[in-house]
Amino acid sequence: MADGKVEFELVSPERLLASRAVDMVIVPGGDGDFGVLPGHAPLLSTVRAGVILVYEGREVSDRIFVAGGFAEVTRERCTVLAEVAMPVSEIDTGKTEQDLRDARDDIAGATTDSDRDAASRRADIAQAKLEAVRRSTTH
Amino acid sequence: MASLKDLRDRIGSVKATQKITSAMKMVAAAKLRRAQEQAEAARPYAERMERMLASLGSSVRGTPGAPPLLAGTGSDQRHLIVLATADRGLCGGFNTNLVRRARQLIIELRANGKDVQLLCVGRKGRDAIRREYGSLIGGTVEGIGRKAVVFEEADGIADRIRTMFAAGEFDVCTLIYAKFKSAIANEVQAQQLIPAPVPEASDDAGDDLGGAVYEYEPSEEAILADLLPRNVSVQIYRALLENAASEHGARMAAMDNATRNAGERIKGLTLTYNRTRQAMITNELIEIISGAEAL
Numbered sequence: 001m002a003d004g005k006v007e008f009e010l011v012s013p014e015r016l017l018a019s020r021a022v023d024m025v026i027v028p029g030g031d032g033d034f035g036v037l038p039g040h041a042p043l044l045s046t047v048r049a050g051v052i053l054v055y056e057g058r059e060v061s062d063r064i065f066v067a068g069g070f071a072e073v074t075r076e077r078c079t080v081l082a083e084v085a086m087p088v089s090e091i092d093t094g095k096t097e098q099d100l101r102d103a104r105d106d107i108a109g110a111t112t113d114s115d116r117d118a119a120s121r122r123a124d125i126a127q128a129k130l131e132a133v134r135r136s137t138t139h
Numbered sequence: 140m141a142s143l144k145d146l147r148d149r150i151g152s153v154k155a156t157q158k159i160t161s162a163m164k165m166v167a168a169a170k171l172r173r174a175q176e177q178a179e180a181a182r183p184y185a186e187r188m189e190r191m192l193a194s195l196g197s198s199v200r201g202t203p204g205a206p207p208l209l210a211g212t213g214s215d216q217r218h219l220i221v222l223a224t225a226d227r228g229l230c231g232g233f234n235t236n237l238v239r240r241a242r243q244l245i246i247e248l249r250a251n252g253k254d255v256q257l258l259c260v261g262r263k264g265r266d267a268i269r270r271e272y273g274s275l276i277g278g279t280v281e282g283i284g285r286k287a288v289v290f291e292e293a294d295g296i297a298d299r300i301r302t303m304f305a306a307g308e309f310d311v312c313t314l315i316y317a318k319f320k321s322a323i324a325n326e327v328q329a330q331q332l333i334p335a336p337v338p339e340a341s342d343d344a345g346d347d348l349g350g351a352v353y354e355y356e357p358s359e360e361a362i363l364a365d366l367l368p369r370n371v372s373v374q375i376y377r378a379l380l381e382n383a384a385s386e387h388g389a390r391m392a393a394m395d396n397a398t399r400n401a402g403e404r405i406k407g408l409t410l411t412y413n414r415t416r417q418a419m420i421t422n423e424l425i426e427i428i429s430g431a432e433a434l
Contacts, residue, residue: 011187013290013376015180031356044191045356046365070366072191079187 006038007077008054010064012085018064024055025078027071036078043073047080049128051088051135063088065132067125084125088136091129100126143419146412150405157401163229164394171322171387177287178319178380185377188370194353195363196337206360208301208367211334212310217254219277219309220244221300221332223316223378224264225386226281231393233317233325233386234263240327241315245272256309260296260379277303284383293376300375301368304333316378317385323392325385332374335367 005021025036028050034043047069054062067084103126106119141149199205222241224234241257241264248255257272259265259279269276278299283292300312312333317325355362 009183009187011184013181013184013373014177016183029356030361034356042353043356044195044353044362046362070188070191070362070369072187081184081187081191 004038006036006040009077009079010052010066010082010085011079012082017082017085018054018062022054022056022061026053026055027078027080028052028066029071036073039075040073040078042075043071045071045073047071047082049125051132052080063132063136065091065129067128088132091133093130093133096126096129096133100130141411141415143412143415146408146415150408150412153401153404153408157398157405160394160397160401164391164398167230167387167391167394171384171391173287174380174384174387175319178377178384181377181380185373188366188373192335192366192370193337195359195366196335199359199363206363206367208304208333208371209335209337209363212307214310215253217256217309217311218248219256219258219300219303219312221258221260221296221312221314221375222264222268223314223382224259224261224267225382226262226283226285228263229393230386230390231396233389234261234267236327237315237317238264238267240329241268242271244313244315244329245275258296258300261382277308283379288376288379288383290372290376293379294372297368297372297375300332301371314375314378316382319381319384319388322388325381325388328378330374330378332371335370 005023006025008018008020008022008025009016010018023037026033027036027045028048030046030048033050034045047066049067050065052062052064052066053060054064065084065086065088066080066082069080069082071081072079100123103119103123107116107123110116110119196209199209220241222237224237228234245255245257255272255275256277257268257275258277259268260283262279262281265276265279280296280299283296303309304312311331314328314330314332316328316330318328319325
């Protein structure tokens with residue numbers, strides 16, 4: 001373990017996306033964002049759709065969008081199991097807006113509960129993506 | 140004795156076969172490399188998930204009201220066997236081995252008076268088992284990983300299994316697949332999927348928790364409720380990837396063998412061909428010479 005650093009790991013079902021030592025990670029937990037510094041108390045949490053902020057020094061070095069998953073935090077490690085993950089800079093705003101409109105149409109047109117749930121989940125993810133882009137450009 | 144033309148034709152057809160098998164071998168080798176990379180890339184996720192499940196599961200398992208995906212339905216009467224095979228043949232004993240394991244399991248379970256249902260992933264497995272146990276097949280999934288296995292496909296299968304489980308159609312689910320070991324070796328696995336087997340949380344996990352327990356956010360139960368269905372998908376995804384890599388490995392080995400056999404066959408046929416040709420020439424010469432001597 002590097003001194004004063006957190007081992008940050010981001011894994012998707014397809015592959016290991018990141019594994020390195022960083023100074024701080026902010027994870028969008030199911031019950032609200034939480035920051036992970038070295039020596040954090042062991043924690044298991046769900047992750048909602050949102051942005052993971054990776055800090056090196058005092059600067060944000062990476063903004064990574066995740067569409068939900070799980071996070072495991074131990075004293076020296078922060079592992080995020082994400083369903084979908086991509087750097088915020090790679091989000092295609094036009095396509096995402098289209099996705100959001102499609103999802104909303106699907107919600108309106110859904111005939112069963114499970115269809116509606118699936119569509120509203122998609123809408124939530126698209127909305128979180130747009131929010132992520134908006135926040136990263138205004139800051 | 141076969142005529143020269145017959146021999147020539149046969150040599151030609153064996154050569155054509157050899158070309159096909161050697162091309163298939165090369166295709167399988169290329170696909171194997173990709174499948175292997177994919178299978179290896181997917182391992183970290185499955186491992187991390189297992190670790191989380193281990194630390195969560197062991198504490199929740201005994202408590203009343205534990206989710207059925209973890210604790211089971213309290214019965215083990217009805218079994219669902221998910222048999223993952225390839226869609227295509229010509230890969231040596233790959234499909235046969237998987238089907239044999241499934242058959243074994245069915246016989247074993249039935250001998251104990253259990254009810255068995257089958258879900259076949261992959262056409263070859265279904266075709267092979269249909270004759271004997273056609274009535275048990277509850278469904279088939281085909282066309283998995285035609286290009287490369289994607290997570291959504293695995294999720295789709297998992298969704299089907301979860302729906303069946305929620306509807307109370309079975310108590311225990313076992314997944315049969317071939318674990319990839321090397322290009323020439325794989326190992327048939329029968330893995331219990333539901334209820335999720337919880338490995339003992341090992342002490343040498345690498346992180347020193349200093350005896351501390353995890354905090355849970357929002358709560359142990361809520362995380363488990365999310366994690367368990369997800370785990371089914373991930374395990375199936377991993378099995379499909381391992382299967383794909385094993386399939387291509389087995390096909391490569393089988394095609395390598397076939398190419399070599401064809402080579403030997405060509406050698407033998409060419410020898411016969413040359414001998415026959417020589418015999419005919421000698422015959423003609425004898426005829427000419429004895430004709431000349433008679434004069």
